[in-house]
Amino acid sequence: MKFLTTLALLAPLVASRSVNVEESLGPRTEKVSYNGYQVYSIRAADKSEAEFIEKRFATYHTEVTSRGFEVAIPPNEVRSFNELGLNARLLSDDLGEQIRRENKAPVYKRWLHKAGHLPDLSWYQTYHPYEDHLQYWDDLAAAFPKNSKKYELGLSYENRTIYAFHLFGDKGEKGNKPIILWHGTVHAREWISTAVIEYWAWQLINGYKTKNKEITKFLDYYDFWLVPFHNPDGFSYTQTTDRMWRKNRLPRSNTTCIGTDLNRNWSFEWGGEPGTGAASTNPCSDTFQGLAPGDTPENIAVSSLSNKLGKSRKGIRSYIDLHSYGQKILTPPGWTCNTSQYPATLPRMLEVAEGFANAVQAFDSRNETYQYGTGCDIEYYSAGNGRDHHYGAYGADHSWTLELDPVTSGQGGFVLPPENIWPVVQEQWAGELWLLNNVWKN
Ligand SMILES: [Zn+2]
Numbered sequence: 068m069k070f071l072t073t074l075a076l077l078a079p080l081v082a083s084r085s086v087n088v089e090e091s092l093g094p095r096t097e098k099v100s101y102n103g104y105q106v107y108s109i110r111a112a113d114k115s116e117a118e119f120i121e122k123r124f125a126t127y128h129t130e131v132t133s134r135g136f137e138v139a140i141p142p143n144e145v146r147s148f149n150e151l152g153l154n155a156r157l158l159s160d161d162l163g164e165q166i167r168r169e170n171k172a173p174v175y176k177r178w179l180h181k182a183g184h185l186p187d188l189s190w191y192q193t194y195h196p197y198e199d200h201l202q203y204w205d206d207l208a209a210a211f212p213k214n215s216k217k218y219e220l221g222l223s224y225e226n227r228t229i230y231a232f233h234l235f236g237d238k239g240e241k242g243n244k245p246i247i248l249w250h251g252t253v254h255a256r257e258w259i260s261t262a263v264i265e266y267w268a269w270q271l272i273n274g275y276k277t278k279n280k281e282i283t284k285f286l287d288y289y290d291f292w293l294v295p296f297h298n299p300d301g302f303s304y305t306q307t308t309d310r311m312w313r314k315n316r317l318p319r320s321n322t323t324c325i326g327t328d329l330n331r332n333w334s335f336e337w338g339g340e341p342g343t344g345a346a347s348t349n350p351c352s353d354t355f356q357g358l359a360p361g362d363t364p365e366n367i368a369v370s371s372l373s374n375k376l377g378k379s380r381k382g383i384r385s386y387i388d389l390h391s392y393g394q395k396i397l398t399p400p401g402w403t404c405n406t407s408q409y410p411a412t413l414p415r416m417l418e419v420a421e422g423f424a425n426a427v428q429a430f431d432s433r434n435e436t437y438q439y440g441t442g443c444d445i446e447y448y449s450a451g452n453g454r455d456h457h458y459g460a461y462g463a464d465h466s467w468t469l470e471l472d473p474v475t476s477g478q479g480g481f482v483l484p485p486e487n488i489w490p491v492v493q494e495q496w497a498g499e500l501w502l503l504n505n506v507w508k509n
Contacts, residue, residue, distance in 0.1 A: 099309040102163030103142035106476040107155040108135035120153065121344060126324075126351045128311040130480065131447045132393050137476050139311065158477035165482045166310050169194065177202065185210045185273055191266060191492055193485045194258050197296075197303045201230075203265060204295060208232060211272045214286070220294070221368025224317045227299040229368045234271055234293065236286030244290040245384035246376045247503070248463070250369065250453060251294065253329050253388060255301025255312045256481040259471045259491055260389035264295050266492035267499055285503045289384065292376060297369055298329055311481065313353050315365055324351035327363050330388070330468075331451040333370070334360030335459040336402040339450025345402055346450045356451050370456075377461025384506050386463040388453040392480055393446070393470035394437050396420040399458040401442030401468075402450035409441065410458060415509065419465055422505055423498040430497035433490060435472065437498075442468065464509055465502075471495065 111117035120136055129138045139162050140148045148155075159165060175190040177199070186206045195203070208215045211234065218231045235244075251264035271291060274282025296302060300316040314326030331337075331346035337360035339345030346356035357363055361370060376383055398416045400408055410416065420439035427437050438445050442454065458466035472491045473479050483491070 098307070099311070100163060101139065101166055101310065102161065104139045104162040105142070105145055105157060106137060106139050106159040106162055106480065107148070108132070108137050108158050108475065109153050109155045110135045112154065116153075123151075125347070125349055128313070129353060130392070130476070132475060134475060137480065139476075158475055159480075162311075162482070165479060165484075169479075169482050169485060171485050173199075180206060183209055183212075185269060185276070188269075191262060191489045193488070194262075196306060197299065200261065200265075200295070204230065204232065204268075207265075207268055207272060211276070213237075214275065215272075218372070220372050222364060223298070223300045223368075224315060224364050225300040225303075227296075227303070229294070229296065229299060229365060231372050232268065232293045232295070234268065234286065234291040236275065236283060236288075238287035243380050244288060245381040245506075246292060246379060247289045248292045248373065248376060248383055248386045248457070249294070250297050250386075250388045252299075252302050253297040253453065254390055255298050255305045255314070256310060257389075257391040257471075258302075258305070258481070259391045259483045259488065261295060261302070262488050263389055263471060263492050263495045264293060267496060268293055268295075270496050281500070281504075288507070289503070290379075292372065294369055294372070298365055300365075301326070314355065315363055317363055319350050319358065322350040324355075326350075326355065327357040328352075328354045329363055329365055330390075330453055331356040331449065332361060332363050332366050333451045333453055333456035333460075335451070335456040336400075337361070337451040339402040339448060343404075343448040343450075345448035354449075360451070373457060373461055377457075377463070383457060383461055383463035383466075384509075385465040385502060386454070386457040386461075386467065388457075388468045389471065390468055391471040391483065392473050392475075394435065394472055394474050395445060395468075395470040396424055396437060396439040397442040397446055397454060397468040397470065398439070399441065399455045399466055401446065401448060401452050402455050404443040404448070412464070412509075413441070416465055419502060419506060420467065423502050426501035427494045427498040431490070431494045435494065446470075465506060469495075 109120055111120055124138045127138050171193045174192045208217055214235055216233045220229045220231050249264050252261045275286050298315050301312055304316055305312045314328050316325055317327055318325050331354050347354045399410055424437035424439050454466045454468045457463040
């Protein structure tokens with residue numbers, strides 16, 4: 068393997084920048100406790116109540132799902148929350164307890180790993196520290212030395228390197244293959260997205276090494292580009308300080324609030340239509356869009372690669388931005404609900420999304436269902452997101468946000484129990500196999 072190849076094109080982006088990490092953590096450096104936090108799902112009665120809820124909980128950790136607006140309420144605010152008289156359903160009576168149950172010691176033993184072999188699948192029984200993930204990716208690449216390259220795309224705000232891995236077969240014309248592009252760990256707390264991209268990489272490498280006909284065909288026909296950690300600072304912060312952190316860790320002037328939502332910061336239709344709540348201009352909000360389109364170091368780094376791939380001869384055939392939770396496949400657009408702006412190829416996009424969802428459901432033995440549709444139709448307005456950008460700016464044929472398990476906070480939300488990692492990664496691979504077989508031409 069050609070180790071740590073830096074894309075010449077991207078060289079200026081890795082220029083060093085000195086950062087005081089203490090300072091960047093902002094006012095909060097002690098570990099955040101969620102003991103006694105209650106998670107509620109709220110259904111707004113009408114538009115004005117929806118606006119009230121959004122404003123009232125703008126600085127809380129929230130998630131909008133198809134079943135309602137989910138918010139974690141601190142124990143000392145539960146009474147005043149109930150006095151608001153909202154149509155709210157209790158999903159979890161102790162988020163802290165869910166986080167404690169999630170925190171299982173790894174079964175995976177790195178010291179038993181044989182150099183040049185694929186890592187043991189016990190990796191998927193628990194979650195792992197950030198440094199161990201970096202080692203895991205190096206072990207994956209070392210098991211596929213002639214058919215993988217590791218690239219440095221640039222630095223995060225806290226100077227962590229953002230890596231991309233290129234996986235390819237022996238056959239096929241270099242630079243003339245349709246691109247398959249995956250992004251993981253965009254939102255810091257969505258840990259299952261990290262496991263899924265790792266398992267997909269493991270399956271590709273294992274299939275090619277064992278001469279599996281189907282996988283060999285895929286690696287010879289497509290070029291695979293994987294960015295496992297779009298937001299390494301945020302992910303690290305969820306492990307050291309705040310399990311429910313979503314954004315990056317970039318401070319802004321004139322505010323003590325930290326972080327920009329990297330999935331509202333992409334430049335295509337950044338900000339969205341006024342009054343739709345597609346992104347926030349409040350730096351304290353979980354969906355803060357930044358001060359200018361694409362003004363985060365992480366999106367600058369990652370978009371340089373996407374821009375290059377978008378201009379390649381066959382272009383980006385399938386882009387998947389892995390997220391959780393909600394069990395949905397979202398296609399463009401999210402920035403508008405005006406159907407005249409819908410992609411001309413939307414019927415084809417939905418056909419592939421349906422096939423993927425069916426394949427996941429067919430494999431699954433837990434009776435899981437996956438919805439699919441445009442972001443606008445089945446989720447909510449969101450502007451400056453990765454899928455709209457990869458479709459709008461780079462012309463990806465299929466451009467998705469894949470919201471992984473579970474459906475609600477009641478089933479763990481972002482804190483998916485570790486025993487669910489293994490079934491989820493396998494189900495998602497069944498979906499991806501279907502996709503790779505069915506986007507051959509478009
Ligand atoms: Zn997300």
